[in-house]
Amino acid sequence: MTRKLLKTTASALAITFAFSATGALAQDMPSKEEMWKMIQQQQEQIKKLEAIVGVTTQKVEETAVKVAETEKKVEATGAALDNVAVTASAGSTSATTIGGYTELHYNGGDADQIDLHRFVLFLGHEFNDNIRFFSELEVEHSIAGEGQVGEVELEQAYVEMDLNENTRVSVGQILIPVGILNETHEPPTFYGVERNNVEKNIVPATWWEAGVKLSGNLTESFSYDLMMHSGLDTTGAGYKIRSGRQKVGKAPWKNTAFTARASWQAMPGVEFAGTFQYQDDITQSGGLDQSASATLFEAHANVERAVSDNGTFGLRALFAQWNVNADQADLLGRDTQRGWYIEPSYKITLDDQNAVGFFARYSVWDNEAGDSIDSAYKQTNFGVNYWPHKNVVLKMDYQVDSFASESKEDNRLNLGVGLYF
Structure with a gap:
């Protein structure tokens, strides 16, 4: 998921850079110092995006783990309830018994x-x-x-x-x-x-x-x-x-x-x-x-x-x-x-x-x-x-x-x- 976001960001930057270069052809070309400054700004933006994407991915993964753990607890609780029900049933039918007989x-x-x-x-x-x-x-x-x-x-x-x-x-x-x-x-x-x-x-x-x-x-x-x-x-x-x-x-x-x-x-x-x-x-x-x-x-x-x-x-x-x-x-x-x-x-x-x-x-x-x-x-x-x-x-x-x-x-x-x- 992180790689996809990075690829999308890089493409956007490339397009932006292309439009910038095309505009520059119509106007004056930026100096080397201005170009280097722009690249540094773009790298900082990429790092920020990576950080945001990383945090989001981590939160998604943690949420998925918590959901899985919750599902396991629910299943375990259900199984425990089933066992309790079986035990109670067995106690009520076998621990105490009643019977009898009659003749006319x-x-x-x-x-x-x-x-x-x-x-x-x-x-x-x-x-x-x-x-x-x-x-x-x-x-x-x-x-x-x-x-x-x-x-x-x-x-x-x-x-x-x-x-x-x-x-x-x-x-x-x-x-x-x-x-x-x-x-x-x-x-x-x-x-x-x-x-x-x-x-x-x-x-x-x-x-x-x-x-x-x-x-x-x-x-x-x-x-x-x-x-x-x-x-x-x-x-x-x-x-x-x-x-x-x-x-x-x-x-x-x-x-x-x-x-x-x-x-x-x-x-x-x-x-x-x-x-x-x-x-x-x-x-x-x-x-x-x-x-x-x-x-x-x-x-x-x-x-x-x-x-x-x-x-x-x-x-x-x-x-x-x-x-x-x-x-x-x-x-x-x-x-x-x-x-x-x-x-x-x-x-x-x-x-x-x-x-x-x-x-x-x-x-x-x-x-x-x-x-x-x-x-x-x-x-x-x-x-x-x-x-x-x-x-x-x-x-x-x-x-x-x-x-x-x-x-x-x-x-x-x-x-x-x-x-x-």
Whole structure:
């Protein structure tokens, strides 16, 4: 740009000089001194012009640099704002989570009733990569309060912390690591309208306690859980296991229980697991019943294997038994309480969203297996689940009872709908 201005100036001067020379021809020629003076004046003018052009060029270049720097700052600010927006979005969607499930049941037969059995809300929060919180609040039978059929329960509320890549510890109110359904009981995850009676009356699901749990993986296929927690209190319940759940509501903790579980993933879709629990007194040392130590042993297999492009074979089998050491429990036949069930199934995937599954289940349980009287409950269920979405299920099954007391038999049709999110 400077060179162009100089060339233009030189041309102008040449033209001026030519006109001056032409005029001089018509008049008297200037002297040498006058010519030299004119040249010096013209050189000074050229220097002034160069200075002006140089300053202008420098200012233009500086302005261009400032504009470029400003553009970079604007771009950097925009990128920073984008990053902030992404971080905030990630925090709002992953740091705190909410979910839940619900199930509505119709039971025929002697019951002949409809019941919003459960409405459950999950609330969790991830404090950082190593510390997280889980909770589960449940309303049973739709309406709770004095004189009402339902109740409100807090099933879980605990903090989980990673000790290392393979080990974590949980502290708070936690579901006991036992059985198939106790920890995973959302309606789309199991067959049948109602939960099976073996895990309801013997295990007894859903069962939670307050305590500390250590969990980890020894290998890719072998995991374990060790838990020290509050225990059962069967005082006044005649050593009936399900009635001994305290649900951590101002619960006496005079006797600690210990639970250990080992789980083996033999291959994808095939799990074998066993749980052992010991409590030195399931009456919490005082009350109407004689103190009694108790042990629980539970073992199960849970299989879900693809056998074709759209077909999956399933099999659940479980055995559980309590041994209660007390003279009064022995007299009642409740020194031994056991149950088992087997449940084959076949699921057909219709498309990406829809599936239908068929199952049959045979269950036997007896909370008075220690006596010589036939007091076992036997039940056969068979039916169908239809999933219009993997998290939504419609259920139908027929229940056939075979109890020692015919008055307790209740053959019936069960219908249900459930979902979780």
